Amino acid sequence: MYLGIDIGTTNCKLGLVDKDGRELEPMTFKTPVIHPRKGWAEYDCNTLWDLISDSVKKITSYYNCQDTLNGIAISSQGESGLFVDENGIPLMNAIAWYDDRTKSMIDNLESKIDSDEIREITGIETNYIHSLFKMQWIKVNSPSIYKQAHKWHCLSDFLVRKMTGKIIMDYSLASRTMLFDIRNKEWSSKLLDVAELDIKLLPKPVPSGEIIDSVKSSVKKEWGIKGNVSVVSGGFDHMVGCYGLGANFENQAVISIGTTESLCLYSNSYKDAYYPGFSQGRHVFNDSYYILGGMPSGGETIEWAIKTILNYENVGTVGFDSLKEAIRGSDIGSNGVIFLPHLKGCVTPNVDSTSRGMFVGLSIQTTSNDLIRSITEGLCFEFRLIIDQFEGGNLESFLAIGGGVKNQEWMQIKADVLNKKVITLEINDAVIFGAAKLVADALNEPIQLDENVKRKVYYPENESVIKYEEIYRKTYTRLYELNREILRRK
Numbered sequence: 001m002y003l004g005i006d007i008g009t010t011n012c013k014l015g016l017v018d019k020d021g022r023e024l025e026p027m028t029f030k031t032p033v034i035h036p037r038k039g040w041a042e043y044d045c046n047t048l049w050d051l052i053s054d055s056v057k058k059i060t061s062y063y064n065c066q067d068t069l070n071g072i073a074i075s076s077q078g079e080s081g082l083f084v085d086e087n088g089i090p091l092m093n094a095i096a097w098y099d100d101r102t103k104s105m106i107d108n109l110e111s112k113i114d115s116d117e118i119r120e121i122t123g124i125e126t127n128y129i130h131s132l133f134k135m136q137w138i139k140v141n142s143p144s145i146y147k148q149a150h151k152w153h154c155l156s157d158f159l160v161r162k163m164t165g166k167i168i169m170d171y172s173l174a175s176r177t178m179l180f181d182i183r184n185k186e187w188s189s190k191l192l193d194v195a196e197l198d199i200k201l202l203p204k205p206v207p208s209g210e211i212i213d214s215v216k217s218s219v220k221k222e223w224g225i226k227g228n229v230s231v232v233s234g235g236f237d238h239m240v241g242c243y244g245l246g247a248n249f250e251n252q253a254v255i256s257i258g259t260t261e262s263l264c265l266y267s268n269s270y271k272d273a274y275y276p277g278f279s280q281g282r283h284v285f286n287d288s289y290y291i292l293g294g295m296p297s298g299g300e301t302i303e304w305a306i307k308t309i310l311n312y313e314n315v316g317t318v319g320f321d322s323l324k325e326a327i328r329g330s331d332i333g334s335n336g337v338i339f340l341p342h343l344k345g346c347v348t349p350n351v352d353s354t355s356r357g358m359f360v361g362l363s364i365q366t367t368s369n370d371l372i373r374s375i376t377e378g379l380c381f382e383f384r385l386i387i388d389q390f391e392g393g394n395l396e397s398f399l400a401i402g403g404g405v406k407n408q409e410w411m412q413i414k415a416d417v418l419n420k421k422v423i424t425l426e427i428n429d430a431v432i433f434g435a436a437k438l439v440a441d442a443l444n445e446p447i448q449l450d451e452n453v454k455r456k457v458y459y460p461e462n463e464s465v466i467k468y469e470e471i472y473r474k475t476y477t478r479l480y481e482l483n484r485e486i487l488r489r490k
Contacts, residue, residue, distance in 0.1 A: 001065045002447070004435030005052065006237055007031065007076035007155045009097070009259035010300070012048075014055045015432035016063055019440070021447040023428045027059050034093060039100040042093035043155070045082060049162055056223050066223075071230035071439035072163070072215070075240035075431050076156035078176030079129045083138060083149035083201075088161045091145045095134045098296065098344060102133035103353065105140075109133075113194045121191060123175065123182045123270070123280030123289075125351045130178035132195055139197070152201050156234050164213040164231050169203040172235035172290070175281025180205065182282050182289070183270055208235040208243075208284040209438045232442045235284040237431050238264050238292065241401050243284040244434025244449070245425070253387075253395045255414075255422070257404030261298025261379065263348075263386050265291040275389050277348030284438070293348035293386045298379060299404050301341050305375045309368055320407065327376055327409040329369035332416075332467050336361040337370045339378030340479045346382075349389045355483055360475070376410050377468075380417035381476040387418065397421040401430040408458075416464035417472065426454040 006013045008031060015026030032047040060066045079097035084090055095101075106128055115126045124130065131152065139146040153161065154176070157169045174180040174187075179197070181188040185205060192199050206212070215229040234240060238256040242264050247254050254264040267289045271280060278293040297304075303315045305323065312319035338360045345353035359374065387395060397420055404410060405424040415422040427433060427449065440447040 001069050002436035002439040003072045004432035005074045006431045009077050013432055014059050017436035021450045024063055026428055026432055027055050041096035041099045045090045045094050060225055066225045069225055069229050071232055073232040073234040073435040073438040074156045074159050075234045075237040075435050078236045079131050081131050081152055081154045083145055084151055085148055086150040091148055097129045102137045103128045105133040105136050121181050121188050122178050127351055132178040135197055151203055157203055163215050163219055166212050167203045168206045170208045170233040170235045171205055171282035172239050172284050174205045206233050208233050209442050211442050232439045234435050238262050239284040239290050240434040241430040244430045244437055248285045253398045255398050255400040257298050257402035259300045260294055260296055262294030267291055277351055295382055296344035301343055305372055309371050324409050326369045326372035330373035332464055333471055334370045334374035337366055337374040338475055339374040341378045341382050348386045376413055380414045381472055384417050400424050411458045415458040415460045417468045419460045419465045422458040424456045
């Protein structure tokens with residue numbers, strides 16, 4: 001058995017995959033997030049470890065595999081991280097990727113180094129979410145923590161250290177720190193000097209899919225498992241999902257829909273061309289790169305709509321069923337209502353954390369169904385903007401993964417707005433499978449997706465395509481600039 005663990009923004013999942021590539025039903029718990037102040041978000045990593053340990057015990061006991069667990073790999077959200085002391089004990093809660101306290105750190109860095117040079121080294125646009133700014137913020141605002149700090153860890157490698165005692169960070173997560181030279185696969189001395197951060201604080205960078213060590217005896221005893229259990233380096237969650245799908249050929253497009261929504265592309269080489277709002281980094285696949293664009297709130301926007309407009313306090317099956325019914329209860333174009341889904345700003349093609357969402361075209365006849373459908377259509381229009389930045393949007397089809405693929409209405413609207421095929425796979429979780437596959441491949445026991453996994457293809461419907469094209473061209477593409485003008489931003 002191979003165990004995949006995914007530390008997501010909203011939920012954490014653990015899933016077992018057997019040697020035939022069959023997935024067993026995963027376990028899920030809420031990621032332990034804390035909001036100390038408005039705009040701040042933190043993870044209590046001691047609580048996170050306790051929840052992971054409890055879940056490993058439960059899932060291995062339930063499936064009676066305490067003696068047959070071969071290995072573990074962990075994927076996690078990018079950018080989130082924390083400082084630990086020399087014994088690996090947290091000195092602080094982890095700062096979540098979307099925590100906005102670090103916005104104030106950007107101007108100081110950009111006064112010392114040009115953003116183009118940053119992108120040339122790291123492959124990414126300057127953005128407050130990256131780990132560099134979190135480390136700087138702690139140095140300035142909590143100097144006592146910085147003084148005691150031994151290492152900075154992203155969530156995945158923090159858990160690897162808890163399991164094995166080893167101090168590493170895989171290339172794909174290192175690529176999200178804004179301190180990693182992605183072509184030379186090493187920490188950038190230039191950026192460390194400019195940021196005034198010590199390279200000693202950073203773990204050893206390693207490829208994904210490398211056997212790091214075995215789970216420590218003390219941890220195995222706590223979990224109630226026996227035998228040698230290898231811990232394999234995992235990676236950035238979107239890319240681990242792509243690995244699970246085998247999406248490793250040029251311009252293979254994967255839509256990863258979770259709390260965020262991302263367009264993930266594979267490349268054999270670093271791209272010199274500049275695509276606004278896109279980033280590059282080291283992929284989970286060996287000796288390759290990813291190209292990444294997206295929006296900060298994808299599935300999270302859907303959950304917001306269920307809670308705020310449909311008035312379901314707890315988002316669950318009933319809430320999602322009501323959402324789908326509401327989408328069907330309005331016509332294409334939402335009776336003139338258009339939604340800009342910038343609830344957390346935007347990234348591609350414009351990196352703008354200050355942009356905000358808005359409805360356009362409300363009238364006395366507007367219904368809640370219209371609002372819900374316009375939100376879904378707005379997410380699809382925004383994704384169309386993203387793919388149009390990448391070589392004119394000449395991608396032929398998309399593999400879609402993540403919780404959002406269960407929403408058939410959303411997937412059909414996406415196919416119609418993009419005028420492309422959208423393909424979904426009926427698997428429990430592509431990221432969990434990808435993490436488990438990293439383990440199996442590292443142990444020379446390769447697995448593939450079960451050949452019986454069903455695919456559903458959403459084809460664009462011509463009448464809908466024509467209507468959506470007109471809305472997109474005439475109105476949606478103008479909304480961001482209108483938004484900037486209304487809010488009087490520079």
